[in-house]
Amino acid sequence: MAIDRSLALDEPAISALLRTDHTGFLRVGDTTRTLHGTTEGEALQALIQLIQDEASHIGRPVRVTVRARTGLSILLAAPDGSIEEESFVPFEELPQPWPPPETPEAESGEVEPVEAEEAEAEEPEAGESEPEHSDSDAVEAEEVEAEHSEPDAVEAEEVEPEHSEAEQSEPGAVEAEQSEPVADESEHSEPISDESEHSEPDAVEPEEFEQQAGEQEAGETLSSPVAAGRVIDSDVDDDDDEVISEQAPMPAPVSASPPAFEPEPEPEPEPAVAEPPLRAAPEPNSLATPAEPPGTPGTPAPPAREAQPHASTPQTPAPKAPMSAQTRRDLLDAPSFLAPTTVADPAQRGFAGFLNKFGFHRSPGPREKAERADIEGVSRHFDAHRTVSVINRKGGANKTPTVVNLAAVFARYGGGGVLAWDNNETMGTLGWRTEPGAHGSTVLDVLGNADDLLDARAEFGQMSSFVHHQQADKFDVLRSDEDPSGIHEMTADEVDIVHSIAAKYYRLIFMDSGNSDRAENWLRMIDHTDQLVVPTTTMEDRAQAALLTLQAVQSRSEKAADLARNAVVVVSEWQPKESSISQRMADDFRPYVRDVVIVPFDPALKAGRIQYDALNQATRRAWLAAAASVARGL
Template sequence: MAIDKSRIREFPPISITISGQDGGELLIGATRQAVTGASELEVRRELLGLVVAHARTGGSPVRVTTRDEEGIGVLLVSPEGEIEEEHSEALAEALEPVPAGAEPPRPTATAHRDERPAARPGAQDEAADSFERIVKDLEEPAAETAEPAAPVLAKPAEEPPSRKPLRDSQSFLAVQDHIEPARKGWRGRLNAFGLSLAPGAAELAERADEHLVSRIYSGPRTIAVVNQKGGASKTPTTVCLAAVFSRAGGSVLAWDNNETTGSLPWRVERGDHDSSALHVLERASRLLSDTARSADINAFVHRQTADRYDALFSDQDIDGEHEITADEVDVLHAVASKYFNLILMDSGNNHRAANWRRMIAHTDQLVVSTTTVEDRVEGARLTLKGLAGRDERTAQLAADAVVIVSQEQPGHEKLAQAHAEKFSPYVREVHVIPFDPALKDGVIHFGALRPGTRRAWLAAAAAVAKGL
């Protein structure tokens, strides 16, 4: 049953502020009560329990303003423990609580509009109806002071309008975009109790990024991760971007395009074979034939079981003498393009090498990775500058590049931001990745990263997807 708004006590004003993962505050008029708990969910339960007790004491529902990192909202709480969302952060400026000691708001001549039946608890129409009523109350003059309407004069008869051609008609179907209720944050936690609250701004932004990385392209797309300086986080960047795209449903290959021995095999899972790019070259004719099967590539790539992408290794023979040529890059790219929708090429440090330059010829989106170490930042700048001066196509790749700055050590937040601002005027987007010990050494599993790190990689991948 919906909460009866006509019974709501408007005074004293009530607000809840969530100040962190384990703390919050309830303000009833001028009375403050701090609450702590083992988790944010526990704090919210305790605060809402106090509000329900206050409503039960007064015998009528109350209105509560909520503030947290996602914004401002308004809840209605009944003495029986029912909770409904009345407004979202879109009305934040209009929902400031009345200061302690102020007079409660007086009813207006248009208050009768609130007497119509309320929507079901948690329904999305509730916020829209409330907003419409507020706007009408602000814009319409009171009924008793309205001027009498002027008499309507009959219009002279007009010729019937001419018919329009049906071929120019547009669809009569209404375009509706029903938004899934919140899954995260305090709204998602309340929805677990049966409510249907809309997602906040942070969750909507995350969903938009997820939508971008989930796109399937009409043909293969190639992303090159570059920096002519070693130790610039090219391999972790390749791995994490591959994980984001593949977890979103793409067919993804992470390819170690090093002319000799690259580091990608050291940071990912190894399959039950030792195949590398050299073995693909030996069987390229078979893999590119019309009779080849989609599963044939599995004998040459290494499956990442949790992150669901495949890795193509560079030659790991320490005594080997073969260096990948430009023509061989063409062959390998043809094979990769047949079996994968998205190709991420991890590169070596020699920007003059034939395989490096041919990689750029196949690139649709350039990603320049760096850490917060100064010489890696300078290497990123020189890589971009070299491409900008080569020819018109590579200059466009450089201008449309996405720069990813990974924090080398804890506490490098300000330094990373300062470096990001240096690149910002020259490229399409710059993204900062926080320090995460799970990226430092060993095999990288995306699920082992901290939530904030995973969110940062999703935003960076969405930026890359915009260029594809």
């Protein structure tokens, strides 16, 4: 069950630190408790024990700020020992160096050093009450033991120390035991009754049958000392230090004991027994025996009470026939016997993931759950090919990095089948920013072999001679014409041919556009588009160009207008510390498009070959969010 955050206390302030040398502390207000461990796991175990003890002592959920080498975590700890991660900031996103240098701590608080082994030893004491209770328990336990010094009484009264503490938690419980030590423990006196039974069988036999009858009426589980939650030595002549074991389940037989000592309510079921003889006529004797008085010392009484449960069984089969007829349904409507998987994988990131490396099983936090949802979205396969066009009429607006990173995310999580196509009308830069293959083929080579590639007998391997595979990022690149002296410009018909080939071999096509929104290939690209992505940087002219591009698309046609309204805008920070600028631009675009995603500054995107693994963690997370937003539009 999740911890109720509204019950978590912010006062006193609780903070913790785990150092890299396997030491640390837990500070509660002005009190600091240090911890030590020989390994990172031992130090972590000691910290968790301290947090659990503190939550148990306060009696309400507490909020703990933990600094560790992995980052900054806010934990919620409940009195029952459960711990959840409320938030987590990885160390990459925190001011460096991390953890920050420690300042001299105030010495006003009480310092209690705690070793890792001591923390484990204190675990059973976490639920104990105040110390003075334990002293009074010990004194009262001695008084009880002194009163029942006789061997037979000691054998029925001695209990575990933990059980005596449980009995002392209610006022007056001990006084009742001191005045009437055998009344509450009547079931424990059974061995004494057995002993006296050997000496005076005539006096004890009737009571024993009454007890057996009451126990059989309550159920077979209460008739056995072991089933009632107690184990008594069968030999009453053993040493006096033989005591009752397993006292924890003792309350159960106390509540069930009245039927064993009050046989008067037993005749109540007789009216229900009077009806079955009409249905079970062949066995009148078995139905007549329960009518005998329960106090009769004769031997037929116990068998009669054993037959009562069997006498009621003929009542249940009667309605089965009509019920089966009423509930008969079509087999095609039967639900599946396979239950859906509801167990979530344990956390792998943040403080919870750090704990899981040492044997814990913590659930992922909100941020990791959101990341897993995005991964699930981009891993989805569609019923037909999908085309995503990345457009901005201004050069340097980050179109090519957007194509590369979106293609990498979809290919990595979705299992390949992704093509990045440079649809520049002359010569683009997609080939410069990606890994080259063993050949120099471009889109013009694809046009020259279009008939072979579109043939029904063509195989997928033939396409590998014209595209450049990205080994790490799992997608292929179709380059534009890279001849500096070339004069060829892509036409609308040629775009149709290449798109037909791409759709045959790939499930996802990302098209990198040129800068002219009036060119034939640019306009035909819009006709094939299922989702528009408009990138821009934090430079004002790039953002203005993105806005003009969207306006131009909206005015083309009804389909184009729908694409513009459902576009995804990606704002990439061009310089460090431009989060305020990117946030302002994102807010300006949000009223006009479906979604806006901000990508933080990353030097790996400024120049050179783009590889997804070379990006910072925050940058990769932003591109995953952008890809998930694109997937929702497909």
